[in-house]
Amino acid sequence: MVLRKWPLLFCAVAAALFAPLYLGPFWLSLLMQILIFGLLALSVELLLGHIGLFSVCQAAFFAVSAYTVAILQVKYGQPTIVAVPAGLGAAIILSLIYGIAVRTSGVYFILVTIALGHVFWGISWTWVSFTNGEGGITNVPAPAVGSLTITSHSSYYYIVLAVVALCVVGYRTLTRSPFGLTLRGIRESESRMRGLGYNIAAHKYTAFVLAGTLSGIAGLLYIYFNRFVSPANAEFFLSIEVALMVLVGGTGTILGPFIGSAIMLGLRNYVSAYIDQWMIVMGLIFIITMLWTPDGVLGVIRRLGVWGRTSHNQPGHRTPTPEEGK
Amino acid sequence: MNWILQALNGFSLGALLFLLASGFTLTFGLLRVVSMAHGMYYLLGGYIGLSVVWFTGNFWLALLAGGSSIAILNYFVNRYLIRRTGENHLAQVLLTVGVVLILADIALTIWGGDSLSLPPPAFARGPIELPGNIFYPKYRFLLIVFGAIIGAVLWIFYRKTQIGAIVRAGVEDREMVNAMGINIDRLFTLVFALAAFLAGMSGVAGGAFLSLYPGAEWEILVLALVVVIVGGLGSLEGAMVGSVIVGLVDAYARWLLPEFSHFAVFAPMAVLLLFRPQGLFGKEA
Numbered sequence: 001m002v003l004r005k006w007p008l009l010f011c012a013v014a015a016a017l018f019a020p021l022y023l024g025p026f027w028l029s030l031l032m033q034i035l036i037f038g039l040l041a042l043s044v045e046l047l048l049g050h051i052g053l054f055s056v057c058q059a060a061f062f063a064v065s066a067y068t069v070a071i072l073q074v075k076y077g078q079p080t081i082v083a084v085p086a087g088l089g090a091a092i093i094l095s096l097i098y099g100i101a102v103r104t105s106g107v108y109f110i111l112v113t114i115a116l117g118h119v120f121w122g123i124s125w126t127w128v129s130f131t132n133g134e135g136g137i138t139n140v141p142a143p144a145v146g147s148l149t150i151t152s153h154s155s156y157y158y159i160v161l162a163v164v165a166l167c168v169v170g171y172r173t174l175t176r177s178p179f180g181l182t183l184r185g186i187r188e189s190e191s192r193m194r195g196l197g198y199n200i201a202a203h204k205y206t207a208f209v210l211a212g213t214l215s216g217i218a219g220l221l222y223i224y225f226n227r228f229v230s231p232a233n234a235e236f237f238l239s240i241e242v243a244l245m246v247l248v249g250g251t252g253t254i255l256g257p258f259i260g261s262a263i264m265l266g267l268r269n270y271v272s273a274y275i276d277q278w279m280i281v282m283g284l285i286f287i288i289t290m291l292w293t294p295d296g297v298l299g300v301i302r303r304l305g306v307w308g309r310t311s312h313n314q315p316g317h318r319t320p321t322p323e324e325g326k
Numbered sequence: 327m328n329w330i331l332q333a334l335n336g337f338s339l340g341a342l343l344f345l346l347a348s349g350f351t352l353t354f355g356l357l358r359v360v361s362m363a364h365g366m367y368y369l370l371g372g373y374i375g376l377s378v379v380w381f382t383g384n385f386w387l388a389l390l391a392g393g394s395s396i397a398i399l400n401y402f403v404n405r406y407l408i409r410r411t412g413e414n415h416l417a418q419v420l421l422t423v424g425v426v427l428i429l430a431d432i433a434l435t436i437w438g439g440d441s442l443s444l445p446p447p448a449f450a451r452g453p454i455e456l457p458g459n460i461f462y463p464k465y466r467f468l469l470i471v472f473g474a475i476i477g478a479v480l481w482i483f484y485r486k487t488q489i490g491a492i493v494r495a496g497v498e499d500r501e502m503v504n505a506m507g508i509n510i511d512r513l514f515t516l517v518f519a520l521a522a523f524l525a526g527m528s529g530v531a532g533g534a535f536l537s538l539y540p541g542a543e544w545e546i547l548v549l550a551l552v553v554v555i556v557g558g559l560g561s562l563e564g565a566m567v568g569s570v571i572v573g574l575v576d577a578y579a580r581w582l583l584p585e586f587s588h589f590a591v592f593a594p595m596a597v598l599l600l601f602r603p604q605g606l607f608g609k610e611a
Contacts, residue, residue, distance in 0.1 A: 048416075054415075054416045054419070056419075100596065100599045100600060101599065103599055103600070103603040104599065104603045104604075106415065107354070107360050107415045107559065108555070108559065108603065108604070110360070110415065110416070110419055111360075111551045111554065111555055111559070112555060112595070112599065114548065114551055115548055115551050115552050115555065115592060115595060116592070118544075118548040118592075119588070119589060119592045122588035122589065123588065123589065125588075126585070126587075126588045127585065236544055236548075237544075240420070240423050243420065244420060247420065277431055279427045279428070279430060279431040280427065280428050280431045280432075282424075282427050283423075283424040283425065283426070283427030283428035283431070284424065284428070285424070286420050286421060286423055286424025286427065287407065287421055287424040287425070289420070290411065290417045290420050290421040290424070291407070291410055291411075291421070294414075294417060
């Protein structure tokens with residue numbers, strides 16, 4: 001089974017590397033969105049799949065880095081080399097602050113993160129003098145380092161691909177490290193891990209900040225892709241949408257969030273071409289996923305026996321309830 | 327003078343939030359159900375009340391229609407959707423968000439995207455003179471009285487009646503109550519219907535001083551969530567104290583720090599998270 005994975009991976013890498021050669025601009029931009037939002041969904045997965053915390057404020061970290069870059073570049077004329085680290089820093093600082101949420105667990109954590117996400121959305125909406133309010137910040141320039149400016153879609157695609165690949169490798173290393181094992185230990189039984197002498201609060205806080213950082217990286221990729229940021233990028237709705245991506249794809253794997261992102265974005269592009277009621281379709285996807293396929297597409301595939309072996313973190317192949325492990 | 331006026335503003339918003347948050351918190355305490363649809367119930371109840379006022383001109387009928395139609399809707403949502411999730415809160419949250427999306431799109435098609443407001447009943451228009459030469463909008467003043475009455479009735483029901491005792495017992499230990507021979511399912515249906523009725527009614531009451539528009543469902547829901555987080559999930563007294571705190575903080579922040587008013591409401595929540603994560607009246611998680 002392990003052997004069968006490598007040719008698949010090789011094909012996927014080759015397909016990704018040569019994508020600009022055979023994909024038109026529409027498909028290439030869809031692929032970039034899938035990668036960027038897949039990365040954002042991966043940050044939800046880090047908390048949900050490994051500690052069983054369901055965060056509904058990842059859009060805030062995504063938007064804070066996008067806004068920081070946009071404001072620095074457009075309003076203050078700073079170069080990319082300054083704006084990008086500042087954007088990442090902003091996401092880390094915000095997640096350090098919002099980290100107080102990990103003092104709660106279960107339902108409380110969900111409710112608290114909804115409220116915290118709403119705070120950032122509120123700021124981006126009401127602080128008009130700084131964020132332009134509802135209109136958002138437009139005309140963000142293309143990323144440039146020195147005299148090198150990345151203007152074409154296909155060259156930016158390689159940057160997105162490289163950053164996402166790096167993040168995925170980092171994520172894989174992290175979740176397979178003793179740290180990742182400890183996180184899953186906390187998910188399974190918090191009291192036992194405390195009894196073994198692990199600092200539960202510190203582990204949860206670190207994971208929360210790491211997830212925030214990951215969302216921030218996705219935000220950086222997004223702002224140079226979209227060249228425009230508005231309060232819609234900080235909405236509760238976006239946080240919920242990426243959470244759904246994780247569940248549609250299936251928790252417990254790295255591939256799941258990306259598959260979910262591909263399904264959701266693909267479907268949105270397809271459906272909105274025919275009808276206006278995208279929201280109703282979305283609502284139905286939410287309900288259908290939760291009622292009939294709580295372990296996502298990968299779960300369905302696994303149940304059908306196509307995949308054979310389950311992924312590295314076995315217990316994650318079902319949706320963990322936040323109440324578990326108490 | 328202004329201090330008192332702002333306090334009245336705070337209390338009237340608090341009264342509205344209490345109508346919404348009390349249902350949310352009881353639903354959670356007894357049924358272990360987290361329903362994100364509560365904000366949408368508020369908006370939909372308000373819209374239905376608005377249509378009733380347009381057709382009949384009767385405000386009381388609007389309150390009744392808004393509340394009961396939402397109670398009926400909630401019965402079906404609960405019976406056919408939420409009941410199937412068991413006690414998986416994550417599934418409940420996403421499922422009810424799905425319900426909200428569908429209802430929001432339907433509401434948008436029926437009532438459009440403009441901001442609508444409900445005309446207050448004739449007897450509640452104009453200002454009222456309070457002792458100390460204070461003039462205050464009569465409607466908002468009556469809302470405070472209304473909220474206080476509902477709060478008192480709920481409290482007496484919850485603390486002093488036999489049904490209330492069963493509800494409290496159900497919050498503590500559901501299986502035990504069932505084993506005592508009490509039909510807990512019927513009780514759940516009653517509490518859930520009451521919570522939905524209050525949410526729909528609060529939409530009608532709120533529609534007359536805050537306006538109704540697409541998106542209002544999330545804004546009001548987040549305020550209700552802050553009330554519940556501050557007060558403690560599952561506690562009626564917590565919902566009372568929490569809604570007064572959030573209402574007052576909101577009113578004074580709008581007056582003293584208008585730029586940060588959006589932010590200020592969340593400050594008590596942050597303080598509580600640091601020192602008492604389970605909320606003022608909440609039990610140890």
